[in-house]
Amino acid sequence: MPEHADHDPVEDLARFGADLARAGGDMPLSAADVRRRGDHLRRRRTALVAGGAVLAAVAVTAPILALTGDDPERTDRDLVTRDPRGALGPQDLLGDDDTVHSESSDWFTTDTSEGDGQAAFHLCARESLGSLGATAVFQRRFELRNTAEPSVEVSGDHLAESIAQFPDAATAAAAYDTIAGWVRDCTEQVAQTESPEYRAFEPRTVDVEVGGDSAAQIIDAQYGPAPRELDPYGDAAYLAETGIVRVGDRLAVLDSAIVGQDYTFTDGTPVERMLPVAADLLRPGGGEPFDPTAVPGSRIADDFPLAAGWPEAGGETEDPLTGPLRGLDPIPVVACGETAQDPRRSDRLSAEWVDVEDVRYRQLTTYPSADAAADAVTRVADLYRACPREQDTGDGTTRRWEVREVTAGAEGYAVLGWAESEGGATPFGETLLVVRVGSAVLVESRGGHAGNPQGREEETIAELVEQAGEVVEAMCPFSGSGC
Incomplete structure (x- = not known):
């Protein structure tokens, strides 16, 4: 093992996050991600670049006061009385x-809590909201x-949201x-911690697609x-991602920070993917349809x-199924650098089946x-x-897409995707299957070599439709009058 006694960690900070200012750039690899690297098939299109020892990440803001007390039966609905005007x-x-991370992990x-609480809403905050x-x-x-692997304990990674x-x-615009400004210049606040050196990158704007008087970065x-x-x-250093979005007279701050080194999010960084949803929720009364009890x-x-x-x-995996669960x-759903923004939904259930060279998501x-x-x-x-053809990635590889209608449900489509290298x-x-029955939509993704449709397009589509037959039939209650 190399000797690190004379190593100056501060001098090395400049090499961390060199590409953080661009979407999809290098991002930190936390302790939890290091432990889960071997399970790389769990998240499609997420490429990790390993680095560093196994690190324990820590939360960098103090706890806030929860209003739910010691009653585990109380829910978020107990915190406020819903205002029909959209309070x-x-x-x-x-x-x-609504939250996303990477690999086989999710935020819960x-x-x-209601109010500012007893601690700053962000490490860099100098005043309360x-x-x-x-x-x-x-x-x-x-x-x-x-x-x-639910039995594997994950600790330290930090995500918090504050809305006002x-x-x-x-x-709201002034706030x-x-x-x-506080996040860009956080030297004084960080100097009070055990990690005194601070460096912020140029803000990057985000199109949150809510229109009107809004801004996000x-x-x-x-x-x-x-x-x-x-x-x-x-x-290692702390690497943080702060998302700030304003929609009219409302504001949301997403605060994510972990300890680690670098990996790459090919579908956008976590906060970048969550910020449009946070913006949509800020619209007055907008959060109601997310509650499935609000729509019978x-x-x-x-x-x-x-x-x-x-x-x-599974063929080589002992327990390939995760879920179904929320x-x-x-x-x-990404093509040519664009994401299909999901309209406001009521409920969602997911399942994953991951084996060697055969990866399925529903x-x-x-x-x-x-x-x-x-x-x-x-x-x-x-x-x-x-997006029939994406831009060359720089190594001679391009991704191709083709959409075909299928006979399933009230309407259905198959999306065929494949990679070509230097034209070959x-x-x-x-392959993606998208089927609607009434107010419900099923999306299935088949990846790995088994999901490659080249040369077997009709066979692949027929197989997906047949395998999803029982699921589509079970969606009939969402059509109102039945199937």
Whole structure:
């Protein structure tokens, strides 16, 4: 083992996060991600670049006061009385189903609170949101869990969201600018921690697609070195991603920070993917349809047969099935650098089946109406139709997409995706099946060599439709009148 006694960790900080200022750039590899690297098939299109020792990440902000007390039966709905005019409330915070991370891990809520609490909402905050003029504040904290191996404890990774209502858009805009300034210049606050060196990168704007009077940005930062008890070699720093979004007179701040080194998110960084959802939730009254109880008949039964038609066992994997359950990452729908933004949904259930060279994902999503579900399907089909060929990645490889209609449900499409290298076929590909029945939409992704449709397009589509037959039939109650 090399000797690190004379190693100066501060000098090495400049090499961390060199590409953080661009979307999809290098991002930190936390302790949890290092432990899960071997399970790389668990998240499609997520490429990791390993580095460093196994590190324990720590939360960098103090706990906030939860209002739920010691009663485990109370829910977020107990925190506020819903206002038919759309008053700000916990329903406007990100939920477990809205958060994303990487690999085989997901964020799960640990506590939700009303008000500023007794601690700063962000490490760099110099005042409370109330001091900036907010008339209502709600906060939520999350913990990371290993969904592939639930028995493996994950600790330290930090995600929190704070949302605030202001008396007018001008006050909210001023708070937006003030908070961004704090995050860009956080030297004084970080100097009070064990990791005194701070460096923020140029903010990057994000199109959150809510229109109107809105703005959003992400500020990537690093500070360190990490404490010696976390990294005895001094090779790591804290790497943070802060998302700030304003929609009219409302504001949301997403605070993510971990200890680690670099990996690459090919579908966008976690905060970049969550920020549009956070923006959508800020729209007055916008959070209501996310509650399946608010739209009768839109909740998916816990025993819904989402994994029906899949093999009962894996070829080389002992336990290939995860789910069905809520809270897994949604299937990324990305082509030519664009993402199909999902309309406001009511409920979602997911399942994963991962074996060597055979990776399958399914998600069933319900919407407040059949029209909203049809809109969701159209957005997916249109995204891939507009991207028959992606740009060369620089190594001679391009990705191709083709959309075909299929006979399934009220409407259905198959999306055929494959990679070409210097114009020739490769063994890599992916096939998506999208089926709508009433207000419900099924999306299935088949990846690995088994999902490559080249030369067997009709066979691949027929196989997916047949295997999903029982699932589609079980969606009939969402059509209103039945199938």
